Amino acid sequence: MKILIIGGTGAIGSGIAKELIKEKDVNRVQISARHIEKARQLEKELGEKVSVLQLDATEANQLAKAIKGVDVVINCGGPAYKIAIPIVKTVVKEGVNYIDLMDDPDPMMKVLENAELNKAAKKAGITVIVGSGLTPGLSNMLAKYGANKLDKVERIDVSWVFTSVSATGAGAAISEHMFNVMDKGWTYKNRKWVEIQPLVDGKDTQDFLELGKLDVYDIGHPEPIMLPHYVKGVDTVTCKAGMLPPEMLQLYRILSQLRLFGLVPIEVKGGTVMSREFLMKHLAHVPSETWVKLFKLDELEPVFELRVAVAGEKDREKTSYIYNFADVSHETATCIPTALGALLLGRKEVKNKGLFAPEGCLDPDSYIKKVVEKGVVLYETVQGKRELFKP
C-alpha cells in the first residue's frame, strides 16, 4: 500500500507516518511538504519506508501528478478553510481514496452538501472521508456509537478543554484554524443550524476526567455540521470548548468579540491589513516569558480532554452515554484515528463510495475497538457510572 501525506512534516503528519510504517502492508509513505528540508530530516529519522516530495498541494496539476499510483491520500495540511476544498476536488477528479482532518465548519458544510462532488466520487469508485482526526473524527464516531445504542437520540454534546501548557507549539496552520473557529461557527438546535458567537454563547458546566467541572462555550467546530447528516432524528448537536487558566479563555473571548480573529480588512497608512493575519504575525513573536505570566504556564499541567455526551431514550427510559478522553495533548489521539481510517481505505475495507464524514461510512463498533487497541484510552459513563471503556 502506498500512502501520500500532504503536510506531513508537522507533529500530526509525522505522527501519522510513524503509525503507518508499523504496518506490514504499508510499503511506502510519501511525505509531501512545501519546504523540503524538514521532510528530509523526517525521511532520515523514519527509515526506508518513507520518502519525501516537494509539493504545493493546492496546485491541482502538481497534486494530480503526485497522486498517480497512490492508494490513499491523507491531508494534514491546513488551515482547512483555505486549502481543503481544492484538494478534495483534485483527488475526486483523479479517483484516489482520501482522508483528512478537516476541522473548519465552512468547508465541511460546502463538502457534505456538494451533491455533484459526491456523485463524482461514487462514479470514480472512491471514498472521501473528511474530518477524521480526534475532533472532529473520533468524537463523531463515539457520538454515533452512543447514538446506535439508543432508540431515539435527542442531543449530542461534544466538548474539549485544554490547559495553556498543552497549547504551545502551534504551527501557523493550527493557529489560523483556531482563530477561525473562535471567530464564527454554527450549532445545531431544534433541527436547524444557528450561528453562534464563539466562547460567548452556549455556556455549560461539564465534568471532565482530570480537570473536573469546567465551564465550556460554543466554538465553531464542525461536529454540529457533520453529525445531523448521519444521526437520524437528532434534535441538537453542540461543540463547546473550555480553557485553563480562565484568563486564557477571557483573552480569546475578548479578541473574538472585537472581531480580531476575523478576516476583517483594516486600513493602515494607505495599506490594508487583515486582523487575523496581523494577530498571527504579532503573536508568533511574543516571547514565551509573556505567555508564562499571562497564561500561568508554570502553574498548570499539560492536559487536553475530549468529552462526547449522547442523550435520548432507550426502552422508553431517558438514557445517556458519555465518553471521555484525556492526555497531555490532542496529538496522539489525532494521529491514531487518521492512520486507522487510511489503513481501512487502503485495505478496501470501506465499502461505501462517495463523500462522507467518518460516521457516515465507517462502522463505529469495530473502529472504536481498533482505536482503543492502538492505545487511545477512553472512559464510558452510563447512567452516571464511569468505567474504563472496553468495546
Next chain:
Amino acid sequence: MGTLPGKKFVWLKAEMVSDLDAQTLRINPKYGKLLELSSDSKVEATYKNFTLLAKVELSDALAAGKVQMNKKHSANVPEGTAVLLMKYEKK
C-alpha cells in the same frame, strides 16, 4: 488545541538534587510526551542568560511542574524558579 504559536515549550520549577550528573535533567514523563522526547533526545533548559543542553531522564516519581537538576547549577538557577524547557534541535 494549539493556540500559542512557535515551538513547544514548558516552564518547570527547578529542584536541585545530587543524584543526577550535571548534563542530565529529570522530568515527569508527561512532559517527555508533550515535547515528543525519545530516549536519545536532548533538551535546552534556559533561565535568563544561562542555557544548558542536557539529556533527559523521565521519572514517574517526580511531581509534575518540576525539573530536577544537579545542584552545581544552583549558582545559575535559583531553587524553585521556573526554567524554560524545549526539545533541542540542531540548527
